[in-house]
Amino acid sequence: MVRHRAKLTASVMVTTSALVLAACGGGDDGGGGSDEGEGVDLEGKDVGAMDDYDIGVQFTATEPLNFSTLYNEHPNYPLKDDWLFFEELEERTNVTLDLTVVPLSDYDDKRSLLIGSGDAPTIMPKTYPGSEEPFVSSRAILPISDYVDLMPNFQAKVEQWGLEDNLDTLRQQDGKFYVLPGLHEAPWQDYTIAMRLDVLDDLGLEAPTTWDEFRDVLEAIKEEYPDDYPFSGRWNVPTPGGSMLNILGMTFGTSAGWGFNHEQWDEEAGEFVYTGATDEYRAMVEYLRGLVDDGLMDPESFTQDDDPAIQKFANGRSFAIGTNAQTLVNDYRPAFEDKNPDAEIGKIPLPAGPAGNVINAASQLENGIMFSADAAESENFVAMMQFIDWLWYSDEGQEFAKWGVEDVTYTTGGEGDYQLADDVDFVSLNPDADKHLQEDFGFSNGMFAYGGSTELLHSTFSEEEQEFQETMAEKDLLPLPPPHPFTEEEREQVTLWETPLRDHTDQATLQFILGQRDLSEWDAYVAELEAKGMSQYIDVVNEAYERFESEHG
């Protein structure tokens, strides 16, 4: 039975993506024209819409409306029908939502199934950019970029926050994008390294600001504790060393681990090159090889589960570990409470690398909303777009979704100074309160509240985290690669190359780092990539880039 189930799950993705094409191939083209906003016929589709809807205007449908919506059920705050969120939403906007509840554990599978069977709800939030791609050619989802002129708040934020280039990364080969992303005013870098600040103090060390300093600090700790590895990393699923390689790769001017992209934009040459074969990638691998070779980094950092990594850190056998804001508070500090209450643990600012003191700008786009193609046929289409614009993109809507109703769930003491009501708790800001902002009211729900202005984002951060984010805000942004969307045939072709290329890159990366393969064999490794279709892959990418450039650039 267990095997049976595992097989079924695995086959969901394969079967659905294949069948989506078969099931929906015959649909019409969703009413889209060749260019944004052109040729879109909205006549008779404005039932319930406001004539004077604009920035700063509260959206209220002129008649009661109901939209079917996919809902991602989060176990921390199970859906309740009587949430104040829904009640207040109806009061303000005259809109009710007909929810299809899907457990978070298998949200993507169910979404594929619903789209494939033609049973998809109109609004499908919590869609991460990239996951809309399998559905694009089936025409089952709406090219939403055709309709953004119905969304004044969305457009204003894209312009104000300079997100045009970010949006371009979402475009498919027809020049349109199919997912309406969540927008952040500024990039948000959460992941970095946590260190035992008390140990640094004892040894008279400063928190490192570059990867070279990080190495020096580890060396100093190693001298004091020669039997232990000062640094033991975590987050090795689904990619070994996923998080560490991600943040390291970023600052070395390449991409690796969780953030690995096959193609890397070479600004000077004006073309894409294969990431795993670049000098930047090699420099990153050499850096890690050095750490492991000198006993500064636990070789298990790339393979162990999170729990042993945390245990080593908590038992004082390692002094640095990967972290984000949540794990710092939820995993590390509680583990020290009994054993070593004097231990002081904190995030260090993401160290700078050869690429400069930089972070990735891609984090300005969040997961967003995908729409069923039928949506544009509805007589309420314009009203729906106004509703989406208000709830997800207006300042008022974002504040409402995150903080709730003023004087009920929160109070403000002026601009950006949000305080939870006395009887409401959220992220342990009010630990003694008997109600919870998410569980009992339905606000700060990951479905409806994300992104937004830095001020709003930081309003729920601890002081410590706000300080960290301030140092992050001083960093430069890495340039975004130009868009290079594939045609359907190209995507099929590159998918065949991607798996062996990725596997080989991952495998060789680990072998080099752990010393199972000498770095002098780097050229041989590049030749192996070549044999697996690296150049052909990059040719397709560059072709796609040039085509997009000439057609839409």
Add this chain to the structure above:
Amino acid sequence: MVTVDPTKVADRIARPTTSGIQDSRGYRVFQVFNTVALLGVVVVTLYPFVNIIAQSLSGESHIRAGDVNLIPRGFNVTTYELVMSDSMFWINYRNTVVYTVVATLIAMVLTTCYAYVLSKRNLRGRTFLIGVAVFTMFFNGGLIPNYVLVTSLGLKNTLWAIVLPNAISVFNLLVMKSFFENLPTELEEAAKIDGLNTYKTLWYVVLPLSKAVVATMILFYSVAYWNSWFQAFLYMDRAELFPITIYLRNLIAGANSAGAGLESSDLAQVASNIQAVTMVLTVLPILCVYPFIQRYFVSGVMLGSVKQ
């Protein structure tokens, strides 16, 4: 009356002679190894379970520090209280019980009838009927067509979407068929002479003699339905219709995804021992079913029923 002198018996046990039946040296060595090996299997099987129980009763800091093995450290039951106070947990629990009972009942009726029919060697069209069943073992309509079928039959969001589509497991059907085939036909002939029709023969003669296979099938089906989540995941759109397996699966996924930290300001409040607690609560009832069913696993019930 044969009298036994206890001292003589004791004597013989204490000093085995070379005459008479006794365990060979090889057999005794085998027994020692067998015992050791099986004890090893017991340890390997029980350890994770005991560990989960220990974790479910331990304090959070001890779990994070990796101190918990077989004995709970920093004893606490707050998580039990927390999970049990979630009304959705009990709603989903009740769903699982209802789905399991109804589905097992339907599956047993259908499988028994089908298997009994197939066990009749002289039945015309028997090969075709077996073929139909076996065909579904290797081929099916695929996920989306199935979904469209169930949806258009109006079964979505009802109990029937879970209990009907997979009511007959072909594997179980074939096991039952071969069991029925091995029943002596003379018994059924005798029943027929005594005036029982086909259904009464099945009910009064065949089934009472098939308690072993019926108990096995009930166990197979109920455990499968108890553990299943996929059907419910496909066809249920509301949380109050989910079985406990989806609740548990989602709880674990929630705890893990919070670690990946992709969701803004969405701090993980799920302690890792919530998983252990929920597992214990979910496993216990089905575990309790085993001892009650086990007594039907008897062999030799038909010993001496037919004289040949």
